[in-house]
Amino acid sequence: MNKKMQPKTLPGFMELLPNEQILFNKMRETIQKSYEKYGFLPLDTPIIEDANVLLAKAGGETEKQIYRFEKGENDLALRFDLTVPLAKYVTEYYDKLNFPFKRYQIGKVYRGEKPQRGRYREFYQCDVDIIGDGKLSIINDGEIPSIIYNTFKSLGFDDFTICINNRKILNGLFNSLELEEDASEILRIIDKIDKIGIDNVKNELLKSVEKEKVETIIKFICIDGDNDSKIKSLEELNIDNEVFQEGLDELKQVIKFVKIFGVPENNFKIDLTIARGLDYYTGTVYETFLDKYRNLGSVCSGGRYDNLTEYYTDRKMPGVGISIGLSRLFFQLVDNNIISAEKECISDVLVVSMTDEYEACAEVARKLRDNNLNVQINIEEQKLGKKFRYADNINVKYVIIMGEDEVKNNVVTLKNMITGEQNTINIEEAVKLIKE
């Protein structure tokens, strides 16, 4: 006999057991249905793209992490997000698409990061984006939070907060203080506020920024209260800067429409500290936190970008969108016992034979399936005890047992595996009980 090769899944690649996979798929389908409820069209772009197309914009970390290889004469790469393929898609099929173009895509993306607990090299992203042709109404930015809201409600969450900000407010502020060049360093310091406290942030800022300007920044990041009072405080800052005022106007519009689109007050708030990286988003930005598990970080983020396709075309195509990193989210939820796959099962009922009533089993399975039930059948030559252990292991709620008597009397014995209750009844009654 040959020496056997020990098979092993690569580190950093999520591979689930069946019951976990059932739960994962349920979440994925819930997200999909929610995206479709908002009229987003499905896309499924290739995982492999021309490396030069994919990397037109990329650089730095992305370029290092990318899976890139040659096949024949082709320089290929695996997509590392769903945004660049979208930019490619809207440029390539521009003439055949209808704008504003709304699409969702749920698919795997690839980043050769150092594998860590809960960080994957292959992972699902679930994206929606709205792309305008030339321009795109700010009201779209107000609809996005209701998509996040509907999605996380559908996933079974109640306590979460969608944090909304507008990058123009921050940019305008720094602009008015003539601190544009220091913006990223200042934001880095501000980001530490939860860890080191307001006084230390202030002291750190004073090292490189004039006192008066630090006062304004501190005043800005201390803005508190409900959404209306935050808006009021922003207005009262009296910042004489066009970009700032534009951002404030947009934020006001967005907040107004978030309410109209039906997001309850306790599920969203203005958060003036979120910035989401400095080089990509240009207006509205979103982050979403589970209130009881804030430590998980943002579970759904996104924002407005001025020009999706600038590396491919001169045509201006502004967009707004969000992304859920499903693989990571799933890992975190399971890891923190927020969800559990332990009792998941795909089948409504398992049909087994007492001894060798295989034909009767097959007939019963057919009838149950004709009634739209998910039915498994065990027709192996196994002891009944083994078959019941199998039923236990796959978490199936009902087992139908076919023995000599059942065949003779044209009935079935239906056992509820949770209550232990057992009834010998005709098949129509069994269907009714199982469907309840």
Add this chain to the structure above:
Amino acid sequence: MNKKMQPKTLPGFMELLPNEQILFNKMRETIQKSYEKYGFLPLDTPIIEDANVLLAKAGGETEKQIYRFEKGENDLALRFDLTVPLAKYVTEYYDKLNFPFKRYQIGKVYRGEKPQRGRYREFYQCDVDIIGDGKLSIINDGEIPSIIYNTFKSLGFDDFTICINNRKILNGLFNSLELEEDASEILRIIDKIDKIGIDNVKNELLKSVEKEKVETIIKFICIDGDNDSKIKSLEELNIDNEVFQEGLDELKQVIKFVKIFGVPENNFKIDLTIARGLDYYTGTVYETFLDKYRNLGSVCSGGRYDNLTEYYTDRKMPGVGISIGLSRLFFQLVDNNIISAEKECISDVLVVSMTDEYEACAEVARKLRDNNLNVQINIEEQKLGKKFRYADNINVKYVIIMGEDEVKNNVVTLKNMITGEQNTINIEEAVKLIKE
């Protein structure tokens, strides 16, 4: 301004327009639901695997077509089917799985073939397999055709034929004629029967095979009639060979159970000429043809294999399964005008404003979504004509128009885009009409 990079999807990679994608996804979901109806568990193994794991068994054409590359110290490859990953999976997680292990997997696989019309380098396979631990009842082989039947019925087909054979019958026949070594050459000649006719097949065979043996082969391939008479003719051949008789017994069992599992007589038949390659399947084999489009080739194939995992473990794990090559099937069905994506739409209704009734539109959209409708909203500053062109283009059946009067009177104007009918009604009535 930078020079723009012209984005281009790679040749051989299917990328659909949104309406085509809607139809494709519907088919994929139909297949998934059908597989779940038979109690198969979902799996989603990585697309990237360790090249040595993936290629433990492969060779020849497969090895040439595979996408293989290095990243850091890792020798990686993209899966070229879903069967090898299944073999890996059941070996790796053996202790955590329940046998017989039934799983389905629907996912993309990769083969760097020369791109041709309708042949893809990245394509979906939709597989179900039942894996036994040590042994697996032949009755499972009788259930598989009912999965094929249910799947293609659910896809909207009535006229298709599942062809069933058993490799042991062919092997036993050649065995008894002491022609094992010529088997593949003989099968190649037999395969040409549709093209060159029975007499030419006979003449070709006579070149290398004794007359008496050719007579038996010709008698065998001329076996005709319904399934029962085919079985009878096979029995009457009186082939004194254990493998042949085993194959015949298995085929009889399979045919018996195919009927019990509910496949109508006109949707399956014994076809003694199908063999499905010589090195993989060991017993039952299946091919499926659309009766009116036989030229498309088999749309769903599979069979029984003795030992899925022989390259990974000494443990014997026989299995039986089938696969649908969905990307190719979809292409063929569209290309032959058997299905059309022209009228596909994801949204139930589009909400547009006459002039600038954006808030009213948002409110109406929310109410419609609360009633579980898929709703798109157009809140761009566009002329109404442009919005209706958009509605036409996305094939949406209903448009709700909100103007000054509608807002004032707390009603909506609902337009049926197919009939042109237009009603000004309250929102509850609109929901009812749209849902009809």
